Amino acid sequence: MATPAQAVTANRLNDGEVVYLDAAGNWAESLDESKFVTDKAEAQQLLEQGEKSVDDRVVLDPYLFDVTIENGVAIPVKKREHIRANGPTVRLDLGKQAAEPVEFKKAS
Amino acid sequence: MYRYDEFDQQLVNERVEQFRGQVARRLSGELEEDEFKPLRLMNGLYLQLHAYMLRVAIPYGTLSSKQMRMLAHIARKYDRDYGHFTTRQNIQYNWPKLGDVPDILKDLATVEMHAIQTSGNCIRNVTSDQYAGVAADEIEDPRIASEIIRQWSTLHPEFSFLPRKFKIAVTGSPHDRAAIKVHDIGLIIVRNDKGEVGFEVYVGGGQGRTPMVGPRIREFLPKNELLAYLEAILRVYNELGRRDNLYKARIKILVHQTGAEKFAQMVEDEFAKIDKTGELNLPNDEIERITAYFADPAYKELPTISADFQAKKSEDPAFAAWVANNVAEHKVPGYAIVNISLKPIGGIPGDASADQMDAIADLMQKYSMDEIRVTHEQNLTLPYVEQGDLYDLWQSLKAHDLATANISQITDIIACPGLDYCNLANARSIPLAQEISERFGTGERADAIGELKIKISGCINACGHHHVGHIGILGVDKKGVEFYQITLGGSADENASLGDIVGPAFTEDKVIDAIETIVDTYLDKKQDGEKFLETYRRVGLAPFKETLYAAG
Structure with a gap:
């Protein structure tokens, strides 16, 4: 069953790396480690938590984005987030996908 | 090629250290992103989807082998072993780390390069014809005017905060390879009835959301008045360009809404106020000084057609096909202009690996008097190749997957x-x-x-x-x-x-x-x-x- 959810993402200040806010309030490099929320109020809370990291000089421009959880795997709804989570579709040797190909890549 | 004088070098070196300080203050928290962003953009540093992106200026697309080797070195040391040549005749790196960028800029400065004015609402890197100086139909080498404009526009205090970015392109040939009519200002070098060389001026071209082909506002501008006239255009734009609406801020909107004729008159009125004998006057000896940097190299006296080259063409159809598509006529007998396609079949347009850049640098030294041009169509051009060397050059290019015979064809995208x-x-x-x-x-x-x-x-x-x-x-x-x-x-x-x-x-x-x-x-x-x-x-x-x- 597919469940719509949201997560918070940003780019890390020192290297621009795409990162996701995890359940412990840290910024993880993989979407799999992200915290997913289904409730609007929770989403807002998560975003506010992420925004604090801007002041702490950890990340830039955090925002909420939509995913669908299917069989426990998060699939970004928009192509843009799919590409951010993996890397350029034309260079599979670059970006996150180069290190460890992740399952949700198959979604496109 | 133009060589930096002491002022150019000092300016670039100082800029590197300024940016080093700015990055340090950003990382230590003295600068907020809102404060830092305009500073990094003025040094060509963007934040893209996966990482930062650094855009390095290649003035009018011209590079020496030493510079090309440095571009390869940067790709290897700080990035992911490749660079992307752009439609602005620049190169972009897609994966630099913020803390490394001051070192990248320092390395670039050692070969007279930088990333200044490759972003932001200023006069951007001047672009030109990749066949400059070698095209048979050329009236005058457009690199001379391009370099003069580069010097005038670099850190120009009055034009560092324009309503929007501003792009100038120059061609010296009637056949336009520099897309000058879709630039904020397009200049065509022309000869008037009296035989004098000057500029035909187009303004307000552009693409984006509201594409326009720029109208001509001056049929003939004497050479010495180039900077005064450009300054007049920029002043009118700086005062009247729409700062209230990002989508209407380019000069094309101002020209379109004002009407080309009226806009031309406004420029002439502003131009009339400028003292043509003052600092904006371009004295002949200064024009000559810059011209000397772009003097013809020491060409050999060669037969118009190399017999060896002709024989190779008949023997090897693949070579003949490459010559037919990628090699252009040179103004000097026995020489050829060679286009290196950065569009391999199925490849990424404009990308070159660090190894390819190094290989190209070797070929520039061996076959093209140490020079290459980046084209706005995302290819490279060797301007000074002897016909007799074409076959060997082609074989070397093939070895590095750089010999795709497709210039201007459907796959040259x-x-x-x-x-x-x-x-x-x-x-x-x-x-x-x-x-x-x-x-x-x-x-x-x-x-x-x-x-x-x-x-x-x-x-x-x-x-x-x-x-x-x-x-x-x-x-x-x-x-x-x-x-x-x-x-x-x-x-x-x-x-x-x-x-x-x-x-x-x-x-x-x-x-x-x-x-x-x-x-x-x-x-x-x-x-x-x-x-x-x-x-x-x-x-x-x-x-x-x-x-x-x-x-x-």
Whole structure:
């Protein structure tokens, strides 16, 4: 069953790396480690938590984005987030996908 | 080539250290992102989808082998072993770390390069004709004016905070290879009735959301008055350009809304106020000083046609095909202009690996008097090759996957980075270029199709020049799905035109077939010797519309 959810993402200040806010309030490099929320109020809370990291000089421009959880795997709804989570579709040797190909890549 | 004087070098060195301080203050928290962002942009540093992106200026596209080697070194040391040559004749690195950027800029400064004014609302890197100095039909080398404009516009205090970015292009040939009519200012070097050399001035061209072919506002501008006149244009724009609306801030909107004639008059009024004998006057000896940097190299006296070269062409059809497509006529007998395609079949337009850059640097030294040009169509041009060396050069290029014989053919596609890299993109561009390239390839079919320029942008900002593609493709996002809108009949040359939208957009899986239908329609309608654009201009949109949408 597919469940719509949201997560918070940003780019890390020192290297621009795409990162996701995890359940412990840290910024993880993989979407799999992200915290997913289904409730609007929770989403807002998560975003506010992420925004604090801007002041702490950890990340830039955090925002909420939509995913669908299917069989426990998060699939970004928009192509843009799919590409951010993996890397350029034309260079599979670059970006996150180069290190460890992740399952949700198959979604496109 | 131009060489930095002590002022140029000091300015660039100081800028590196300023930026080092700015980065340190950002990382230590003394600067907020809102404060830092304009500073990093002034040094060509963007934040894209996956990482920061650094855009390095290549003034009018000219590089020495030493500079090319440095670009390779930077790709290797600080990035992911490649760089991307752009339609602005620049190079972009897609993966630098913020803390490394001051060191990258320091390395660049050692070879007289920088990233100043490759972003922000200032006068950007001046672009020009890649055949500058070697084209047979050239009136005067456009690099001279380009360099003068570069010096004048570098850190120009009055024009560092314009309403929007500002791009100037210069050509010295009647055949425009620099797309000057779709620039904020386009200059064509011309000769008047009295035999004097000066500039024809176009203003308010551009692409993006509101594409315009720039109107001519001056038929002949004497050389010595170039800077005074440019300053007059910029002053009118700086005062009246729309700062209230990002989408209406480019000079093209001001020119269009004011009317070209009235705008020209406003520029003339401003021009009249400028003291032409003052600091904006360009004295002849200064023009001569700059001209000397671009003097012809020491050409040998060679036979007009090399017998050896002719023999190789008859022996080796693959070589002959490469010569036919990639080699252009040189103004000096026995020499040739060689275009290196950065569009391998199925490859990424404009990308070059660090190893390829090093190999190219070797070939520049060995065969082209140490010089190369980056073209706005994302290829490279060796300007000074002896005909007798062409066969050996071609073999070396082949060894590095740089000998694709497709210049100006259907596979010589301009594509912006698109949604694979860019923060602004709505759709991907590169995969389309790759699929089209694979569908048509090189050889008999591509030769039969002939000159056909496809240009692809992943959003309305039109970095991929789709408005002026013979076939233009614009990626749009419709509820999270990539769609592609096709335009036909655009052109960026001396007969510049904007493409016409053919009809409703296509999905990703239909767009390549649509391109093939357009090509087949052209082949069906073409008359003897007619190129795609000529056929389109004769028959119009209707037959293409019919074949594309009839079945639906």
